[in-house]
Amino acid sequence: MKVFVTGTDTDVGKTLVSCVLTAFLEATYWKPVQAGIDPTTDRQSLADWCPPERLLPERFCLKAPMSPNQAARREDRVLRLSDFQLPDVKGPLIVEGAGGLMVPLNQEHMIVDLIGHLGLPALLVARSGLGTLNHTLLSLAELRRRDIPCVGLVLVGPEHPDNVADLRHFGQVPVLGRIPLRVPFWGPADLPELKSLLDLSPVTDLG
Numbered sequence: 001m002k003v004f005v006t007g008t009d010t011d012v013g014k015t016l017v018s019c020v021l022t023a024f025l026e027a028t029y030w031k032p033v034q035a036g037i038d039p040t041t042d043r044q045s046l047a048d049w050c051p052p053e054r055l056l057p058e059r060f061c062l063k064a065p066m067s068p069n070q071a072a073r074r075e076d077r078v079l080r081l082s083d084f085q086l087p088d089v090k091g092p093l094i095v096e097g098a099g100g101l102m103v104p105l106n107q108e109h110m111i112v113d114l115i116g117h118l119g120l121p122a123l124l125v126a127r128s129g130l131g132t133l134n135h136t137l138l139s140l141a142e143l144r145r146r147d148i149p150c151v152g153l154v155l156v157g158p159e160h161p162d163n164v165a166d167l168r169h170f171g172q173v174p175v176l177g178r179i180p181l182r183v184p185f186w187g188p189a190d191l192p193e194l195k196s197l198l199d200l201s202p203v204t205d206l207g
């Protein structure tokens, strides 16, 4: 079971969903490109959720909180698709992207090309509320155009049943559930509640 967690945007909830999936599936987590290291990297955000040996080092860890192509340019580096190889791990693997699908890695390739290069199915994380229909349906259309399977959609934010209905209807993709944002933050102790919010069978069915 290997899946690429992508999103409709940055700050949409990919890491939160990755925490839940990694803990629930006892998976290994890998963020191929981290762009922005202050105050923490995404891998560090998973520290409470999973043992350190299941948190793989990033292939690129860039300092600037920008798209990977821009952050790499600041460090006089160029990221190439051929730099990325799927890690050889036993058991489930959760791979988290940077930003959304059309975020550039270099002047030719985008995150969606990396998903294709790694040969993984995608799981799309999207906001639940106003504004999500356009971003989510465009993202799903791009995955479909490239024949990248999408196992489903996880929504993050407040309840919005009409959006769920429209995303199911127009997106033709399973909506696996919704995680509300909250303070204090969700933590590993909340895993039973988080699990009850999501139907992860399309993910576990990947084998």
Ligand SMILES: Nc1ncnc2c1ncn2[C@@H]1O[C@H](COP(=O)(O)OP(=O)(O)OP(=O)(O)O)[C@@H](O)[C@H]1O
Binding pocket: 007, 009, 010, 011, 012, 013, 014, 015, 016, 017, 042, 097, 098, 099, 181, 182, 183, 184, 185, 186, 187
């Ligand atoms: N454990 C948590 N509990 C509640 N809210 C959280 C939790 N983790 C993150 N958040 C909030 O959820 C939002 C999305 O954060 P998250 O880091 O998951 O986004 P992301 O899509 O991974 O962003 P990036 O593109 O930087 O990787 C942020 O506003 C963050 O403050």
Ligand SMILES: C[C@H](N)[C@H](N)CCCCCC(=O)O
Binding pocket: 010, 011, 034, 035, 036, 064, 065, 066, 067, 068, 098, 099, 100, 103
């Ligand atoms: C800095 C941020 N948290 C991510 N690491 C990178 C997001 C890149 C988004 C680029 C964009 O869509 O304009």
Ligand SMILES: [Mg+2]
Binding pocket: 014, 015, 016, 042, 096
């Ligand atoms: Mg993240």
